[in-house]
Amino acid sequence: MKLPIYIVDAFTNTQFKGNSAAVVLLDTWLDDGVMQSIAIENNLSETAFISIKGHNAYDIRWFSPITEIDFCGHATLAASFVLFEYYQVTGEIQFSTDKVGDLFISRQPTGFIEMKFPNQEPEPVLDIPSELLAGLSKKPIEVLKNRQAYFAIFETEEDVTSLQYESEALKSLAPLDVVVTATGDKYDFVSRYFWPANGGDEDPVTGSIHSGLTPYWSKKLNKTELKAYQASFRGGELFCSIVGEQILVSGQAVVYLTGTIDI
Structure with a gap:
């Protein structure tokens, strides 16, 4: 069996920046174990598998090297980029998911890809887990959580960029991950994302968590349009806004590799 594969750097317009995702196009789903093995072999933060349902309609699933993931933004951007760039898809793409409903994606005249995400605003945590405090080198001024992460x-931005973390302590918070965030100097807000239980130590750029960061910072800053930066070693820019009950997250992408998997 030969399967087309693409590796795309998402939330950047420069190769080797942003977050890399593999995209694999399927006629029908493979066995879950085979898809997990492909993700392990790719050894990227995510591999997105997409299967066509109809005109501009696809099912999508995401696998890290460790497990299947409920929701991934950068691999959704990468998959959309592949469809727009290599399969001449025009108009709005609909991705169906098991856990977060339907995601609607469009390519803007600027070339940016805009993704409509559900609003996953976090809620304050009164009883902060000791493992969270033990896993971070600095004490946060506030802790919240949603279905995805603490x-x-x-x-300050310096607090976020200089922060050290202890993976084993944060891993014990599973199934939740951890995002650290503050207002930025050049951006409205910055963040870093740690997910040792689900994917790896630090994710380069995490589109999905901005469905929670955006409503939080929108209220704090009294703005509905925000420019964000994920301050990982690769770094990535995200443009976020709130329209009604939806969170819009936009970014750029650039291809790194096109090829074929032989199974």
Whole structure:
């Protein structure tokens, strides 16, 4: 069996920046174990598998090297980029998912890809887990959580960029991951994302968590349009806004590799 594969750097317009995702196009789903093995072999933060349902309609699933993931933004951007760039798809793409409903994606005249995500605003945590505090080198000023992660809020960008973390302590918070965030110097807000239980130590750029970061910072900053930066070693820019009950997350992408998997 030969399967087309693409590796795309998402949330950047420069190769080797942003977050890399593999995209594999299927006629029908493979066995879950085979898809997990492909993700392990790719050894990227995510591999997106997409299967066509109809005109501009696809099912999508995401696998890290460790497990299947409920929701991944950068691999959704990468998959959309592949469809727009290599399969001449025009108009709005609909991705169906098991856990977060339907995602609607469009390519803007600027070339940016805009993704409509559900609003996953976090709620305050009164009883902060000791493992969270033990896993971060600095104490946050506030902690919240949503279905995906704990949100550790800090005062300054320097607090976020200089932060050290302890993976084993954060791993014990599974199934939740951890995002650390603060207002930025050049951006409205910055963040870093740790997910040792589900994918790896630090994710380069995490589109999905911005469905929670955006409503949080929108209220704090009294803005509905925000420019964000994920301050990982690769770094990535995200443009976020709120329209009604939806969170819009936009970014750029650039291809790194096109090829074929032989199974």
